[in-house]
Amino acid sequence: MAVKIHNNNFKHVGRIIHFHRKKAGLSRIDLAMVAGVGKTVIYDIEHGKETVRINTLLKILNALNITMLLDGPIMENFTESEDAKS
Amino acid sequence: MAVKIHNNNFKHVGRIIHFHRKKAGLSRIDLAMVAGVGKTVIYDIEHGKETVRINTLLKILNALNITMLLDGPIMENFTESEDAKS
DNA sequence: GACAAAATGCCGCAATAGCGGTAATAAAGA
DNA sequence: TCTTTATTACCGCTATTGCGGCATTTTGTC
Numbered sequence: 001m002a003v004k005i006h007n008n009n010f011k012h013v014g015r016i017i018h019f020h021r022k023k024a025g026l027s028r029i030d031l032a033m034v035a036g037v038g039k040t041v042i043y044d045i046e047h048g049k050e051t052v053r054i055n056t057l058l059k060i061l062n063a064l065n066i067t068m069l070l071d072g073p074i075m076e077n078f079t080e081s082e083d084a085k086s
Numbered sequence: 087m088a089v090k091i092h093n094n095n096f097k098h099v100g101r102i103i104h105f106h107r108k109k110a111g112l113s114r115i116d117l118a119m120v121a122g123v124g125k126t127v128i129y130d131i132e133h134g135k136e137t138v139r140i141n142t143l144l145k146i147l148n149a150l151n152i153t154m155l156l157d158g159p160i161m162e163n164f165t166e167s168e169d170a171k172s
Numbered sequence: 173g174a175c176a177a178a179a180t181g182c183c184g185c186a187a188t189a190g191c192g193g194t195a196a197t198a199a200a201g202a
Numbered sequence: 203t204c205t206t207t208a209t210t211a212c213c214g215c216t217a218t219t220g221c222g223g224c225a226t227t228t229t230g231t232c
Binding site: 041052 | 220221222
């Protein structure tokens, strides 16, 4: 049951990260250390900041074992195409 | 068949966007207009830039009808929790 | 309650994302 | 082929992110 993210409900991302961080028993500083980012950006995201950089967000999600996925009607066409090859 | 995104394979995002843009028969300027962003950032993303802002990326994905998802082992616990409520 | 330790809130600054403008390149038509 | 038009590449500048530092607040122990 993955969670859809779009610009309207972006606050969910902050809630998801907060939820996972607490479940893992980590302070913001702990998570910042593990993820390799500053603590401020975790504060910002948990407070719903939408203008975070994607690589920063991915580091945090990765540290919390959360996966980001992209999907859509013609994604199959892409994965089968040559473009998808590394 | 959604595509997993992490910091290692981020170039995929650029390829996915390029693929979808071409399928839709849009120039970068067209897509920039529809998404409500500058054309430069589309150029950047398609060239693998990892330091794009998440809201900017979401605008572009939305314009191309691509969905972003977050998933993980304990995501159920979140969606069932009070935190998930709008 | 008093104190200590941990966690959170937030400020100022350096680094840089994303914008429009324009040059370079590619595509299309005569 | 030669022009015209569309698309892509990239530069310089301004606005903004994300950082460490520090004040504040919360949590835990006696």
